[in-house]
Amino acid sequence: MPNKKEFFTSGFKAMEVSDSTALIWTRLYGQATPNPIIHKKTDTHPSYPIDFNEEMALDSVDGGVFGAEGEVRFTLTNGYESKVSPWIKVTEEDDFTASHEFSSLKPDTQYEVTVESKGSGHKVDGYFRTAPIKTAEKSIHFTTSTCQFFWSYDDSLRGFKVYDAMNRMNPDFFVQTGDYVYYDRKGPMAKDIPKARHKWHAMDSWPSLVDFHLKAPMYMIKDDHDLLQDDISDKNKAYGKLSWSDGLKIWKENAPLRGEPYRTFQWGKDLQIWLVEGREFRCENNMDDGPEKTILGTPQRLWLEQTLKESDATFKILFSATPIVGPDSDRKKDNHANKSFKTEGDWMRGMLSQIDNVYIINGDRHWQYHSVDSATQVNEFGSGPVSNSHSQGWDQDDVRPQHRFLRVNGGFLGVKITRQSSRPEIEFTHYNVDGKEVYSAKFQAKGHLSK
Structure with a gap:
């Protein structure tokens, strides 16, 4: 035996x-279970381990x-x-x-x-x-989240409350929109391959994530912290001993996609999703803006526009690791909501506005929101980070004209597609970390909003 x-x-x-x-x-x-949590953590946003020795052996690191x-x-x-x-x-x-x-x-x-x-x-x-076939009229319910740092856990035994909350909802699928791990935050800082891999081991072994993934199929897109470090755009730059190619290999170990990193899936007659790649094909963030400056790269741009226009799905949802509408902090310069990528951002918002029933769901931002672009009326939903202690980066009182909802706290986003009297409807619902509804917006096909 x-x-x-x-x-x-x-x-x-x-x-x-x-x-x-x-x-x-x-x-x-x-080993059957991960190493126990032995360090206390700060009460700051985000949390960090206290008195953590970055040189300690990986076989004894918390969560290893x-x-x-x-x-x-x-x-x-x-x-x-x-x-x-x-x-x-x-x-x-x-x-x-x-x-x-x-x-x-x-x-x-x-x-x-x-x-x-x-x-x-x-x-x-x-x-x-x-998924149901493309002609099937079937209700669909999925959830999505972003930004999870190991030490921002809110349940010392299970990891993150949002996964248990989503699990209770039995979604048809789940989309993780980037920053699944954080190489460039201590506990340990992942400046070499073994420590970068440790981040995945520790995150994936939280019981709440294990239980959820055993029931809910998932799609993943990567962002900066999953690849190397914050706002990375220079492929020649390293994070300690961790190179761009190292980070890309580790990503592919954990998300072994077949084919291009940008792709689309249809779930019945009423829903098609697009997952775009925002790191591998981009120009450097500091490059002067203009027609040649891109996050998507030309092949992906052509694919995105063509497949969106060809789609016969009622509702179309574009998943982006970073915001396209925002608003975002003026100090940031690595996404389509920033002035540094304004040309391509204007093109994307304009292109999306020409297609019926398109919505954006983005990751990266550590607050929950629903925004509508003033120029194009394109709707964007940010799920917010998976824990309250990971929320940061925006002032709760800084409500801009684009905002329909703003909450600087943790949680996740749920989306339901149904048919009422044969007319398709889509509903976006923000939840807190315990799964309690904090905001909802419902749209009928052709973009009519009802509350």
Whole structure:
């Protein structure tokens, strides 16, 4: 009998789910639970560990989990048939991660997932549901969040309250809009590959995240803190010993997308989502603004405009790691809401305004908001950070003309697409960290707002 110590401490993630495909990801570990939290933390926004030794060994760092080499296998079952991956070798070179893309799945079907290790026989189980076909008139409910720093946890045993709150809602899927980890914040500062990888191990092993991902399929887009450091745009710049290419490799270990990092998925007749890439193709932030200055890059811009115009989905949601409408702080200069990218920002807002029923959901900002661009009437929703102690960067009293809602605190965003008397409606709801509604805006197809 196998007796090797191998565990799925962070469970698995069902990713990139469509009506016929799904990517299943996992990491193999050598310990069943992460290291305990031994440091107290500050009450500041954000929180930081007190008296933390940045040079301490990683095998004893709070939240740390060491990996294990071995072989893993994924099985999907829908009650009628099973699909089984080959045994996949897990090595230190790829941080003990494994993934497999399944195809020819049935639409709108629940699949039970089993992930098993060959060496120990250890298993973890969960499930996800595929998207409905593009012609299906079906209600959809999803959640989205951004900005989570390990030491800003608000539950010392489970991690982040928002994940348990979202889990109770049983969303069809979840979108994480960047800053999943923070390399450039202490506890430890991730200035080399082992410490950067530690950030993922510690984050993914919080029980609230594990339990949520075993039920809700997810999509991920990266931002600066997931790649290298704050506002990074220079590919030749390093963060300590961590290079741009190192950061990109680690990202791909954890989000092993097939194909381009920008992509689109349709969930039935009434919803299509776009996930854009904001770091890999951008010009440097300090470059003078003009027609050549871009965050998206020409191929992605052409793809975005073409696919949006070709879409026959009722509602179209663009997910961006950074704001497009804002407003944002005048000191910032790395997104489409800033003057430094005004030319492309004007183009994006103008282009989006020409297409019916388009909405933006963005990450990066540490406050919750709903804004409407004064010139184009494009709506943007910021989910806010996942914990109250991670909220910062805006004054609660600084309400601008664009704001329809402003709350400088933590939480998440939920979106529901339904049909009332055959007319599609979409509702955006901001929740606090406990899952209590704090704001809601409902739109009927063609953009009519009702409250």
